[in-house]
Amino acid sequence: MSNKKFIRGALILGIAGLTAKFLGIFFKIPLQRLIHDEGMGLFGLPYPIYTMMLSVSIIGLPAAVSKLISEKMAVKDYAGVRKVFHVSFFMIFFIGIFSSCFLYFGAPLMIEVLEWPQETYYAIIGLSLAPFFVSIMSSFRGYFQGMQIMTPTALSQIVEQIGRVVIGISLAYMYIDKGLGYAAGAASFGATAGAFFGALLLLFYYLRKRKSLIDYNFYSTKDSKEKTEVIVKRLIWLAIPITIGAVLSSVMGLIDSIIVPGRLLQGGYTAEGATILYGRLTGKAVTLMNVPLTFSMAMAASLVPAISEASSKRNMMELKEKTETGIKITLMIALPATIGLALLSSPIIHLLWGKSEAGGDILKVLSLNVLFISISQTLTSILQGMNKVFIPVRNLFIGIIMKIVVSYILLVGHLNIIGAVVGSLCGYGTLMLLNYYEIKKIIPFKISIKEVIIKPLFCTILMGIVVVLVFHYSYLLFEKEAIATLTSIFLGMIFYGIMMLLTNTIDPRKKELFLNK
Numbered sequence: 364m365s366n367k368k369f370i371r372g373a374l375i376l377g378i379a380g381l382t383a384k385f386l387g388i389f390f391k392i393p394l395q396r397l398i399h400d401e402g403m404g405l406f407g408l409p410y411p412i413y414t415m416m417l418s419v420s421i422i423g424l425p426a427a428v429s430k431l432i433s434e435k436m437a438v439k440d441y442a443g444v445r446k447v448f449h450v451s452f453f454m455i456f457f458i459g460i461f462s463s464c465f466l467y468f469g470a471p472l473m474i475e476v477l478e479w480p481q482e483t484y485y486a487i488i489g490l491s492l493a494p495f496f497v498s499i500m501s502s503f504r505g506y507f508q509g510m511q512i513m514t515p516t517a518l519s520q521i522v523e524q525i526g527r528v529v530i531g532i533s534l535a536y537m538y539i540d541k542g543l544g545y546a547a548g549a550a551s552f553g554a555t556a557g558a559f560f561g562a563l564l565l566l567f568y569y570l571r572k573r574k575s576l577i578d579y580n581f582y583s584t585k586d587s588k589e590k591t592e593v594i595v596k597r598l599i600w601l602a603i604p605i606t607i608g609a610v611l612s613s614v615m616g617l618i619d620s621i622i623v624p625g626r627l628l629q630g631g632y633t634a635e636g637a638t639i640l641y642g643r644l645t646g647k648a649v650t651l652m653n654v655p656l657t658f659s660m661a662m663a664a665s666l667v668p669a670i671s672e673a674s675s676k677r678n679m680m681e682l683k684e685k686t687e688t689g690i691k692i693t694l695m696i697a698l699p700a701t702i703g704l705a706l707l708s709s710p711i712i713h714l715l716w717g718k719s720e721a722g723g724d725i726l727k728v729l730s731l732n733v734l735f736i737s738i739s740q741t742l743t744s745i746l747q748g749m750n751k752v753f754i755p756v757r758n759l760f761i762g763i764i765m766k767i768v769v770s771y772i773l774l775v776g777h778l779n780i781i782g783a784v785v786g787s788l789c790g791y792g793t794l795m796l797l798n799y800y801e802i803k804k805i806i807p808f809k810i811s812i813k814e815v816i817i818k819p820l821f822c823t824i825l826m827g828i829v830v831v832l833v834f835h836y837s838y839l840l841f842e843k844e845a846i847a848t849l850t851s852i853f854l855g856m857i858f859y860g861i862m863m864l865l866t867n868t869i870d871p872r873k874k875e876l877f878l879n880k
Contacts (some may be wrong), residue, residue, distance in 0.1 A: 459498025
């Protein structure tokens, strides 16, 4: 698997993920205007638990499946590829059923234990069937990604988000007259509908292409000699630490939903005021932060099988090359995204949610997490591809402790909700540094500071200056903030791309586009 192949896979997933994120923004914009910050608080509270429940079926086992399939493809064990998929499908299927039942029947207990508003019940119920369909979708995604066939995953992401937007928003408008709780629950059901359509697409794609894929790529008349229980044990061994890491990552968000409302109440806020601040954090700032993170997640999904293949072949040169390439591309995307969100935080929120909407102060600080999370995800995937699956879990646990301590201390005081943001920065910053330290111990590689860091940073700083100047003069010229915002974003992106070419950070003349040394 060449660098070009895994970069192409990451690009396909990145574009599809970015499209899905933009659809997600256009889901939250009308929803925000319909149910406002308090309703968005009700809508957002159950999501960290929902995400945590999905960690096994959407991250842990699919990543393990992708890794095992890529290893078997490397040694041309095609019968083993089919058996891994069949075994993993049923494992993920039953996990999805359990997760849906847990959400549906456990909703009242969650609300009581976490002291959430009673109206949150409808949002939890709306989400409850989603894990079942997500599990089906995820099993196919792991299968295709292990063979570096990214198109089905990309298409399913877009279809899933379209279903979520259309059905979720439509139902929210239908139920708004019954109250914010009903509207939030109806919007949450959009996730279930989207997952259903995404799973249906992947099932159709698999049934239609299965024979041609088997005949052309890995047809074999022999059955796999590997026993089912051995495959199950390997999948579990790989999936458990990845799942724990995903759960702990979800805990980063869950921490906010647990301690933010209570600590803000202790700081003198009313219950309504605390819910509104939490809605600004999750409904606006986190939503916008997650857009550029799409590319780092795509890079992570593409890196695991790529690193796994190089590791299984014991090709140290290829391993070092892919590691450096992954880090460089991540920085090339994360740096401008971080600076852009920080400089245009309030104008972007005004553009999407309305001139009077608040939350820019939160996004300005939170934008730094785009850099920390992006690099952390890339480094975690590299470690997972090298079978060092427990190291990122340990590092993430340390990061969570850091997040809890800092957030708890800073939430009560003049920082209020910004205290939770600073806590997140400390948590993910710690994870990033620890992951990098561990990789340096395993792989004796030396990053080119000039090519990997200085050049992208230089281009980003110049882009930031251009963005500020364009926004200022566009606003003076047109006297409309929306036009100034769109103009500065568009010209900033073009200028950054030109600078990347002029500084030879990327070179289209070379076969390996991103490896200029």
